[in-house]
Amino acid sequence: MNADFWHGKWQRNEIGFHEGRPNHFLVKHADRLEAGAGSRVFLPLCGKTRDIAWLMGRGARVAGAELNRGAIEQLFAELELAPEVTAAGPLERFSAAGIDIFVGDVFALTPAHLGPVDAIYDRAALVALPADVRRRYAGHLRGLTGGARQLLISYEYDQSLAKGPPFSVQAREIHALYGADYQVQELETAPVERGLKGLSEVVERIWQLTPRGD
Template identity: 55%
Template sequence: MDPSFWHQRWEKNEIAFHESKANPLLVKHFKELSLLKGRRIFVPLCGKTLDIAWLVSHGYHVAGAELSQVAIEQLFIELGAQPEISTVGELEQWSANNIDIFVGNIFALSRKILGPADAIYDRAALVAFPEEMRKRYAAHLIEITGKAPQLMICYDYDQRLMDGPPFSISNDEVRRHYANHYDLTLISSTDVSGGLKGKCPAKENVWLLRNK
């Protein structure tokens, strides 16, 4: 997918995917990661999600990656924090209050630049990529985090009924991307109330990925 698609969405404020509170599935299932307070969790394609504030308020450090500078400017304004900004490789690092956000193309983010990642919370990343990019993304995520455990939220629906994003991720596809590296547990599968975007029936699935 062309990066300009996401830049335009943020510049036009077409961000229906942005939630007005911490994701209820994160709040309910985060404990499954068994992550000690003070650990660092990576949130790919984070936007200005309120999940970041929720994680920090519960004692965690957060690293994020986001293509849109507009989104990250809004994130820090809404957090009431003044970030320090530095250039790291092809990315900018915005840091304040136990938060480090890497602004730019996630594929330019290396393990060295990212630093330690004790876990991954993927709510809106895998589902944001079209099919031809998801294998590359999953492999990149494994590489830069050292196969950190994941809490992942995705949608499963008939892709013929609606164009993504969010794209449909079947259970079989999750296994194709991750089963060689993780033990996979589908910990929740619920119907999307009213259908996805009001257009088609869908399941919202929560996966726990633990190192083999």
């Protein structure tokens, strides 16, 4: 997936990945992040997700990364916040009280620009990436955040029947990507209502990733 693919999706408003309400798994399992009021939660490839407003409503501070500038302009408009826009290396930082979103290539984001985070919430980032990028991404997040605890959502379906994104990421791959550095626990599995990409048999899983040694 290249940048033009995602910019085109936003330009054409082909954003079926955008949920119009906070994610049901997040609402149910957010306490697993151990990110109370004042904690900072990082959302990679965040788009304009409603999960940001929900987390902020709980008192969390939010950091995010998103490729498309228009998505973040829409996000701040929907939050009714006027961002301060500054440079962060090759990225742009959109900031307001309790929120910092970095616009550009997530792989260009550095720990110095991101700053400390207490937890990661990954709803639509890992599954947006093809297989040859996912290992690099998982390692990049560890380096960015010092191995912060995570909630991760994945999909499973017969990849031969449909192209991603979102891609099918099997449980064994989750363990292979994260198991060396995290205790990997599956919290819940549920069928995707109304299916996905025209497929009726799609499973959604939420995982808790706890740094080893915690």
